[in-house]
Amino acid sequence: MSMSVFTGWPADATTFFAELAEDNTKEFWVANRHRYAAAVRAPLVAMAGALEGEFGALRILRPYIDRRFRPAGPPLRLDTGAVGNTPEGTERSVVLSATALTVRVGHYLFDAAQLRRFRAAVVQDAGAALPDVLAAVAAAGLALGDVPRLVSRPKGFQGEHPRMDLLRLRALHVGRSWPAGSWLGTPEPLARVAGAWRAARPLVEWLDEHVGPSAKVT
Secondary structure (H helix, E strand, O other): OOOOOOOOOOHHHHHHHHHHHHOOOHHHHHHHHHHHHHHHHHHHHHHHHHHHHHHOOOEEOOOEOOOOOOOOOOOEOOEEEEEEEOOOOOEEEEEEEOOEEEEEEEEOOOOHHHHHHHHHHHOOHHHHHHHHHHHHHHHOOOEEOOOOEOOOOOOOOOOOOOOHHHHOEOOEEEEEEEEOOHHHHOOHHHHHHHHHHHHOHHHHHHHHHHOOOOOOOO
Protein backbone atom coordinates (compact mmCIF):
# COMPACT_ATOMS: atom_id res chain seq x y z
CA MET A 1 0.00 0.00 0.00
CA SER A 2 1.27 3.51 -0.77
CA MET A 3 0.15 7.12 -0.61
CA SER A 4 0.90 9.70 -3.28
CA VAL A 5 0.87 12.67 -0.87
CA PHE A 6 2.10 12.73 2.72
CA THR A 7 -0.74 13.88 4.98
CA GLY A 8 0.60 12.52 8.26
CA TRP A 9 0.53 9.30 10.27
CA PRO A 10 -2.78 8.23 11.77
CA ALA A 11 -2.91 7.71 15.52
CA ASP A 12 -2.79 3.96 14.97
CA ALA A 13 0.85 4.23 13.86
CA THR A 14 2.17 4.99 17.34
CA THR A 15 -0.47 2.74 18.90
CA PHE A 16 0.78 -0.11 16.74
CA PHE A 17 4.34 0.28 18.02
CA ALA A 18 3.19 0.56 21.63
CA GLU A 19 1.24 -2.68 21.29
CA LEU A 20 4.13 -4.34 19.47
CA ALA A 21 6.41 -3.50 22.40
CA GLU A 22 4.04 -5.49 24.61
CA ASP A 23 3.73 -8.44 22.21
CA ASN A 24 6.72 -8.62 19.89
CA THR A 25 5.83 -11.94 18.31
CA LYS A 26 5.25 -13.40 14.89
CA GLU A 27 1.65 -14.05 15.90
CA PHE A 28 1.02 -10.37 16.63
CA TRP A 29 2.63 -9.41 13.32
CA VAL A 30 0.51 -11.82 11.27
CA ALA A 31 -2.66 -10.56 12.91
CA ASN A 32 -1.75 -6.86 12.60
CA ARG A 33 0.45 -6.47 9.54
CA HIS A 34 -2.45 -4.77 7.71
CA ARG A 35 -2.27 -2.01 10.34
CA TYR A 36 1.47 -1.65 9.74
CA ALA A 37 0.92 -1.40 5.99
CA ALA A 38 -1.80 1.24 6.22
CA ALA A 39 -0.89 3.30 9.27
CA VAL A 40 2.91 3.03 9.36
CA ARG A 41 4.49 2.15 6.04
CA ALA A 42 2.21 3.91 3.57
CA PRO A 43 2.70 7.39 5.10
CA LEU A 44 6.44 6.76 5.38
CA VAL A 45 6.66 5.86 1.70
CA ALA A 46 4.77 9.06 0.87
CA MET A 47 7.17 11.10 3.02
CA ALA A 48 10.19 9.48 1.36
CA GLY A 49 8.76 10.30 -2.04
CA ALA A 50 8.27 13.93 -1.05
CA LEU A 51 11.84 14.22 0.25
CA GLU A 52 13.50 12.46 -2.67
CA GLY A 53 13.53 15.39 -5.05
CA GLU A 54 15.66 17.51 -2.69
CA PHE A 55 17.62 14.90 -0.75
CA GLY A 56 17.86 11.88 -3.04
CA ALA A 57 16.45 8.38 -2.81
CA LEU A 58 15.65 6.96 0.62
CA ARG A 59 15.59 3.33 1.72
CA ILE A 60 12.64 2.25 3.85
CA LEU A 61 13.77 0.20 6.86
CA ARG A 62 12.45 -3.33 6.99
CA PRO A 63 10.22 -4.21 9.94
CA TYR A 64 12.27 -7.29 10.75
CA ILE A 65 15.40 -7.29 12.92
CA ASP A 66 18.40 -8.98 11.29
CA ARG A 67 18.83 -12.08 13.44
CA ARG A 68 22.39 -12.57 12.18
CA PHE A 69 23.45 -9.72 14.44
CA ARG A 70 20.89 -10.17 17.22
CA PRO A 71 20.07 -13.90 17.32
CA ALA A 72 18.45 -13.64 20.74
CA GLY A 73 16.64 -10.38 20.03
CA PRO A 74 12.95 -9.81 19.30
CA PRO A 75 11.80 -10.49 15.74
CA LEU A 76 10.44 -7.03 14.91
CA ARG A 77 11.65 -3.44 15.12
CA LEU A 78 9.81 -1.13 17.50
CA ASP A 79 10.12 1.76 15.04
CA THR A 80 10.17 2.50 11.35
CA GLY A 81 12.20 4.87 9.24
CA ALA A 82 13.93 5.83 6.05
CA VAL A 83 17.63 6.31 5.38
CA GLY A 84 19.53 7.92 2.53
CA ASN A 85 23.11 8.88 1.75
CA THR A 86 24.64 11.70 -0.20
CA PRO A 87 26.85 10.59 -3.12
CA GLU A 88 29.81 11.23 -0.79
CA GLY A 89 28.37 8.97 1.91
CA THR A 90 26.86 11.22 4.58
CA GLU A 91 23.71 9.65 6.01
CA ARG A 92 20.34 11.26 6.67
CA SER A 93 17.66 9.35 8.53
CA VAL A 94 14.17 9.77 9.94
CA VAL A 95 12.70 7.33 12.47
CA LEU A 96 9.21 7.08 13.95
CA SER A 97 8.58 5.19 17.20
CA ALA A 98 5.71 5.01 19.65
CA THR A 99 7.09 8.03 21.51
CA ALA A 100 8.92 10.28 19.05
CA LEU A 101 9.91 11.30 15.56
CA THR A 102 13.70 11.55 15.27
CA VAL A 103 16.08 12.79 12.59
CA ARG A 104 19.81 12.21 12.42
CA VAL A 105 22.48 13.42 10.00
CA GLY A 106 26.12 12.34 9.77
CA HIS A 107 28.02 9.12 10.41
CA TYR A 108 26.99 6.64 13.09
CA LEU A 109 30.49 5.15 13.20
CA PHE A 110 33.56 5.94 11.10
CA ASP A 111 35.32 3.02 9.48
CA ALA A 112 39.12 2.98 9.63
CA ALA A 113 39.65 4.99 6.43
CA GLN A 114 36.99 7.54 7.35
CA LEU A 115 38.52 7.97 10.79
CA ARG A 116 41.95 8.66 9.28
CA ARG A 117 40.48 11.24 6.89
CA PHE A 118 38.45 12.85 9.69
CA ARG A 119 41.46 13.25 11.98
CA ALA A 120 43.63 14.53 9.16
CA ALA A 121 41.04 17.19 8.37
CA VAL A 122 40.57 18.15 12.03
CA VAL A 123 44.26 19.01 12.49
CA GLN A 124 44.35 21.03 9.26
CA ASP A 125 42.62 24.25 8.26
CA ALA A 126 39.37 22.38 7.61
CA GLY A 127 39.25 21.42 11.27
CA ALA A 128 39.31 25.02 12.37
CA ALA A 129 35.94 25.51 10.69
CA LEU A 130 34.27 22.45 12.22
CA PRO A 131 33.43 23.99 15.64
CA ASP A 132 31.64 26.84 13.86
CA VAL A 133 29.78 24.32 11.69
CA LEU A 134 28.63 22.42 14.76
CA ALA A 135 27.64 25.65 16.49
CA ALA A 136 25.56 26.68 13.48
CA VAL A 137 23.62 23.43 13.33
CA ALA A 138 23.20 23.49 17.12
CA ALA A 139 21.68 26.96 16.86
CA ALA A 140 19.18 25.45 14.43
CA GLY A 141 18.16 22.85 17.02
CA LEU A 142 20.34 19.90 16.05
CA ALA A 143 22.39 18.51 18.91
CA LEU A 144 25.59 16.50 18.67
CA GLY A 145 24.70 12.84 19.04
CA ASP A 146 25.94 10.47 21.71
CA VAL A 147 28.90 9.19 19.69
CA PRO A 148 31.72 6.86 20.72
CA ARG A 149 34.93 8.63 21.63
CA LEU A 150 38.36 7.84 23.01
CA VAL A 151 39.19 8.66 26.62
CA SER A 152 42.86 9.25 25.87
CA ARG A 153 44.68 10.86 22.95
CA PRO A 154 44.43 9.10 19.58
CA LYS A 155 47.48 7.10 18.66
CA GLY A 156 50.07 9.22 16.86
CA PHE A 157 49.00 12.52 18.41
CA GLN A 158 51.30 14.06 20.97
CA GLY A 159 50.50 16.80 23.46
CA GLU A 160 47.21 18.64 23.75
CA HIS A 161 45.95 19.70 20.35
CA PRO A 162 43.45 22.60 20.56
CA ARG A 163 40.86 20.39 18.87
CA MET A 164 41.59 17.26 20.90
CA ASP A 165 37.91 16.86 21.80
CA LEU A 166 37.13 16.46 18.11
CA LEU A 167 40.11 14.17 17.51
CA ARG A 168 38.77 11.77 20.14
CA LEU A 169 35.49 11.29 18.25
CA ARG A 170 34.97 7.98 16.45
CA ALA A 171 31.78 9.16 14.76
CA LEU A 172 30.01 12.42 14.10
CA HIS A 173 26.30 12.99 13.73
CA VAL A 174 23.68 15.46 14.89
CA GLY A 175 20.00 14.97 15.47
CA ARG A 176 16.74 16.06 16.95
CA SER A 177 13.65 14.35 18.38
CA TRP A 178 10.09 15.58 18.76
CA PRO A 179 7.67 13.88 21.18
CA ALA A 180 4.82 12.04 19.50
CA GLY A 181 1.50 13.85 19.48
CA SER A 182 -1.50 14.72 17.37
CA TRP A 183 0.77 16.80 15.11
CA LEU A 184 2.02 13.53 13.58
CA GLY A 185 -1.38 13.23 11.92
CA THR A 186 -0.79 16.39 9.88
CA PRO A 187 1.68 17.30 7.09
CA GLU A 188 3.90 18.95 9.74
CA PRO A 189 6.30 15.98 10.14
CA LEU A 190 7.41 16.38 6.53
CA ALA A 191 8.19 20.06 7.09
CA ARG A 192 10.10 19.32 10.30
CA VAL A 193 12.22 16.57 8.73
CA ALA A 194 13.03 18.61 5.62
CA GLY A 195 13.81 21.67 7.75
CA ALA A 196 16.14 19.73 10.02
CA TRP A 197 17.97 18.15 7.10
CA ARG A 198 18.40 21.58 5.49
CA ALA A 199 19.70 23.01 8.76
CA ALA A 200 22.31 20.23 8.85
CA ARG A 201 23.60 21.10 5.39
CA PRO A 202 26.81 22.82 6.63
CA LEU A 203 27.80 19.62 8.44
CA VAL A 204 26.82 17.47 5.46
CA GLU A 205 29.04 19.55 3.21
CA TRP A 206 31.97 19.33 5.65
CA LEU A 207 31.64 15.56 6.03
CA ASP A 208 31.16 15.02 2.30
CA GLU A 209 34.33 16.94 1.52
CA HIS A 210 36.61 15.70 4.28
CA VAL A 211 35.38 12.26 5.38
CA GLY A 212 33.65 10.66 2.39
CA PRO A 213 31.90 7.31 2.07
CA SER A 214 32.44 4.17 4.06
CA ALA A 215 34.49 1.41 2.48
CA LYS A 216 32.02 -1.16 3.79
CA VAL A 217 29.76 -2.86 1.32
CA THR A 218 26.11 -2.28 2.24
